Amino acid sequence: MRRIAPLYPLFADLTGRRVLVVGGGVVAERKVRSLMDCGATVHVGAPALTPLLKAWLNEGRLTHYDGAFRESWLAGVWLVIAATDVRSVNMRVKHAADARRILANVVDDPELSSFQVPSIVDRAPLTIAISSAGVAPVLARRVRERLEGLFDHTLAQLTQLAGDYRPAIRQAHPDARDRCRFYDWLLDGPVMAHLRNGSTRLAEQTLRDKLDAPHQGNAALLTLITARSDDPGFLTLRGLRALNEADAVATDSRLGERMVSMARRDADRHALLPEHLAHPDRCANALLALFPTYQRVTALIAADDLDETGLREVTDIIQRGGVLCSVVPGAPPTPA
DSSP states (O other), X not given: OOOOOOOOOOOOOOTTOEEEEEOOSHHHHHHHHHHHHTTXXXXXXXXXXXXXXXXXXXXXXXXXXXXXXXXXXXXXXXXXEEOOSOHHHHHHHHHHHHHTTOEEEETTOGGGOSSOOOEEEEETTEEEEEOOTTSOHHHHHHHHHHHHHHSOTHHHHHHHHHHHTHHHHHHXXXXXXXXXXXXXXXXXXXXXXXXXXXXXXXXXXXXXXXXXXXXXXXXXXXXXXXXXXXXXXXXXXXXXXXXXXXXEEEEEGGGOSTTGXXXXXXXXXXXXXXXXHTSHHHHHHHHHTTXXXXXXXXXXXXXXXXXXXXXXXXXHHHHXXXXXXXXXXXXXXXXX
């Protein structure tokens, strides 16, 4: 088995830096788009351009070198991407780049490349990159697809908030370990819950309040999962996250143990009996009784136990009791 050299992971700031793409087809078009999104000054060398590349050229978003590859195109370039369908041309580009100590990527040809473009999960400004060193791109894509589901798009908003308030966070938490605990709270606590509920202003206000009183107790959180089946395969990703983050799980006795098995092993278990679910007041009070013993509770309730009105009454009572509450519907079973 041949040894695959490990790659050095690198996130490059290309803002205002000249980058050359050799090739004018659809593959080059895809590379140009991502480079422009990063703020690079893009130069494209090719005898012909796709309609979209021509449109970008007419808009002044790129510079075009017309004709076959010339080594002079590499003047002032920070990195180059060869995206032609002729390997001999790609080899010329790579060798010319090596002679000038310019990093070069040859699309779908790792042996010719001095850097690889990873598969990414884009939650800008958060970016998660996955690489197989160019030898198993399908595997990298599969990993990316799984990570796409694990990290929802609210992480982009959370990352932006963390960046905006970084100086204030460092001032409020000068100790590195204390600051690390704060970031754990930011990711796992009410700020993220507010963002997932679409309450951006409330999320920011919660962050500011925590910075004003850094040692104040964390807000209590309750997540209600309404399940239409006891099959854990019908849990949504938000539901799985809530079960994995819970200190305690309260379960509708009708759902059995299959759903609960997806929770953290060290989470305490509590039963919601039929009499608890017979009326919204009783359900809400049974759940409120778990606080303040626990900070994060997830409740699994059969969807037909509480109609939409009843569920709204439960969440209203919970929130009036000082506990942040969100509802996560379970995915409906697929009809036979």
